[in-house]
Amino acid sequence: MKLDRFIRLAIAIVIALVFVIAIAALLFISESALNVWDRLKSGPPAILYAYTAVLLLLAVTALWLIWRLVVRRKITPTKAAAAPLSKQEIETRIREAEAAGVDVGEAQAELQELAARQGDGAINLCFFGEVSAGKSSLIRALIPEADVVVDVVGGSTDEVHHYRWQNDAGSEILLTDVPGIGGVGGELSVIATNEARRAHVVLFVCDSDLTRSEIRAIESLLTFDKPLVLVLNKADRFTTEEQAALMQKLLERVDEVGGNLQRDHVVAVTAGGEAEVIERREDGSEQTVRRSRPADIGVLVVAINRLVSMEAEGLDQRRERAVFKIAAVRLAEAEAQYRQQRSEQIIRSATRKAVVGALAAISPGTDVLIQGYVGTTMTQQLCRLYGAAPRDLDIEEFLSLSQSRVGRALPLSLAVAGNGLKAFPGLGTVAGGLVHAVAYGLIFDALGRSLVLSLSRHGELVPETASKEFEEGISEHLEAGVRRVARMALEEKGD
Ligand SMILES: Nc1nc2c(ncn2[C@@H]2O[C@H](COP(=O)(O)OP(=O)(O)OP(=O)(O)O)[C@@H](O)[C@H]2O)c(=O)[nH]1
Ligand SMILES: [Mg+2]
Known part of the structure; x- marks a missing residue:
């Protein structure tokens, strides 16, 4: 085609021109560079140095400008708050968020609760585990005079209860009973999990091999660096061999999720609880009566005594860090909510301005x-x-x-x-x-x-x-x- 040939010719001319200009520019630049170089060499060295410095400065500035304009910043993934927070850090974060208008009430409440418990001085042990594992029964076995609700029907504990207890060595201990996890709805699981995170030690109660949700719960407690004692309850239902095999299994399961439990932090006990038995009367009729099963929790008491006597100070520090982390999580949630509301306002206002502008045809x-x-x-x-x-x-x-x-x-x-x-x-x-x-x-x-x-x-x-x-x-x-x-x-x- 004619037009095609014409375009090719035009392109060829342009290429030739560009080359001619490039060669001319090269000759011109090298001539003046050599000229300048000769003069600089024959002049005083101070001028040579000053000249080189200015050239370098110009080159660096040009490179910097090009970098800012051309090189795109890469997305760095948002860093997870890995390092434990100090008291000062969390307090500063809360103050800054408050100044920005964020509702910091919940984060502050966590710190106040921590201060109150630290003032009280007791070691806080939280019984935690799936519904009907026997948490409340264990507390009743430890403190028989306490008024603890125990029931065959799962979900018998629907709020957090604290009980005071003194072990043989006279240490003040606060036992916490929480709702079982894995019940319907899930709200009670959240309450229980938060409470467990606030305790010094979690006594994780199970009554057989760990389920998936129990393993997940353990993993989550480990991210809060929570010391754990695994309590295999209802041991009366297993033979000695079965118990030993189960305990070994439990150790392995926790090990798999990085728990690194010591052997003496897994204990098998019988909280007792109550059994419904059918009794035959003399007249031949039958009736159902509730009977207490005998409890056997000696190994648990030993484990608790050892924990309390050996690690009190370390436990305090670990609990403090865990609570700072809870406060940080609360703060992040409040910030997210604040940002959501505020961004809504900002977008609305901009949208309205755009609409008004368009309506007024301006x-x-x-x-x-x-x-x-x-x-x-x-x-x-x-x-x-x-x-x-x-x-x-x-x-x-x-x-x-x-x-x-x-x-x-x-x-x-x-x-x-x-x-x-x-x-x-x-x-x-x-x-x-x-x-x-x-x-x-x-x-x-x-x-x-x-x-x-x-x-x-x-x-x-x-x-x-x-x-x-x-x-x-x-x-x-x-x-x-x-x-x-x-x-x-x-x-x-x-x-
Ligand atoms: N066989 C046997 N049953 C037990 C033992 N301990 C508790 N139970 C029974 O397990 C059931 C649940 O006991 P709870 O103490 O209410 O369990 P929980 O973990 O507090 O339950 P929620 O508060 O509902 O989460 C009751 O029927 C108890 O009698 C035990 O050592 N052996
Ligand atoms: Mg209970």
Whole structure:
């Protein structure tokens, strides 16, 4: 084809020209460089050094600028809080969160509870385990005069109870009975787990080989560095050989999840409890009566005595660290909730501004839709809320990358907006301006929501990743936001 030949010829000329220019530039540069070099060599050395220093400085500055512009930051996975917290650290975190407006009540309550228990001075042992394992029965066997509820029906303990006990050596001990884990609903399991984390030692009660949920519970306690004693209860149901085999199995199971239990931290006992037996009367009739089974908990008492006498100080430190960790978890939950509410406000306000602008036809138009003031402010505020400190350059890049994706999403946004407005009865034919306003609002709404997801996922603003995530989630966000934004537009229009 003629045109094709013409283009090839043009390209060939351009290539030839580029080469000629490149050769000329090379000659020119080398000539002047050699010239400068000659003069510098013949001049005083101070000038040579100063000249080289300035050249180096310029090169470094250029490299630095290129690095900032071109090299993208990689996403570093958010670090898990691995190192144990100190008292000062957790208190500082709480103070800072409080100053930012976060509700720190629960985190503070954990620290207050810890202080109260430390003031009391007793060693706190928590009986923990699945429903009906015999936790309450064990406490009753240790303190026969205590009023402890025990029942064949699982879930007999539905709140936390504390009992005071003094062992033979006179140590003050606080025994805690909690609801069994694995019951219906799961709320009681949460209460029990939190209470177990607050104790010095957890006496993990089971009545056979460990189930999956028991192993999970042990794993979770180990992440709080909780000292464990494994109590195999209802030993009366097993022969001596069976007991030994079961205890070995329990040791292995805990070992598999990194528990590293010593052999003397696994004990087999009989709490006793009550058995329902059918008695035959003299007249031949039968009746059911409750009989106490004899208890045999000597090995448990020995294990407790040893723990309490040997490790009191270490136990205190470990408990303190565990509670600081609970407080940190509570704080993180409160922060997440605060961020969720606050980001909602920020996105709403930006969306409203976009809608108002579009309705008043003062919107700059789709080409610079999100790169304007509203988009920048929303991005800055959301980043600040999530503790990300992006460079202005990153924000600009994020908005401009997202802008280029909006071009493709706008027709979809208009369609979704038009459809969404139909859901409002009595609107008649929907005016084009209103549809546009809703479509613009929707894009801000989608941008804000995807940015929140991106920030909470990565902990920082990585322009390319965040804008890609915006594009990927846009249709979903548009659908999810359409009623909300349509209502907003109608409110604004009505004013
Ligand atoms: N055979 C036998 N049964 C026991 C033993 N200890 C407790 N039981 C029975 O196990 C059942 C549950 O005992 P609880 O002490 O209420 O168990 P729990 O772990 O406190 O249960 P929840 O509070 O519901 O989680 C009762 O029927 C007890 O009689 C024991 O050593 N041997
Ligand atoms: Mg109980």
